[in-house]
Amino acid sequence: MTHLSELYKCRVCENVVEVVRQGVGTLVCCDESMILLEEHQANIDDAHYAHIEHLDDITKKIEFNHPMTKEHYLEFIEVVSNDGKYIKRKHLKIDEKPELTFKCECREGFYVRVYCNIHGVMVTK
Numbered sequence: 001m002t003h004l005s006e007l008y009k010c011r012v013c014e015n016v017v018e019v020v021r022q023g024v025g026t027l028v029c030c031d032e033s034m035i036l037l038e039e040h041q042a043n044i045d046d047a048h049y050a051h052i053e054h055l056d057d058i059t060k061k062i063e064f065n066h067p068m069t070k071e072h073y074l075e076f077i078e079v080v081s082n083d084g085k086y087i088k089r090k091h092l093k094i095d096e097k098p099e100l101t102f103k104c105e106c107r108e109g110f111y112v113r114v115y116c117n118i119h120g121v122m123v124t125k
């Protein structure tokens with residue numbers, strides 16, 4: 001059984017997929033069950049922690065103090081509203097500044113998650 005917004009990875013080819021509609025089946029890639037990428041909480045002094053600036057009522061800017069080298073980088077940043085109605089994802093390139101500006105009322109609040117090529121899925125709630 002999958003759940004909305006979960007991330008799964010293939011052990012063989014390293015495909016990563018996100019669930020956009022949950023179901024009872026098991027996700028399979030390269031003839032193997034895909035592994036659920038567990039989310040880990042980022043601490044405020046952690047490079048994976050999202051520093052959030054509220055620019056106005058609905059506009060927010062997120063920044064990270066994370067390296068963006070070939071060896072260690074953030075593959076993407078995602079903003080997910082707590083009511084599940086809003087998701088914004090930005091894919092990043094090597095040497096690109098890891099930041100994202102977005103507009104969302106997000107009345108129920110939101111959380112931010114990143115996918116680091118070394119540390120996996122890190123969340124700021």
Ligand SMILES: [Fe+2]
Pocket residue numbers: 047048066072073116117118119
């Ligand atoms: Fe990292």
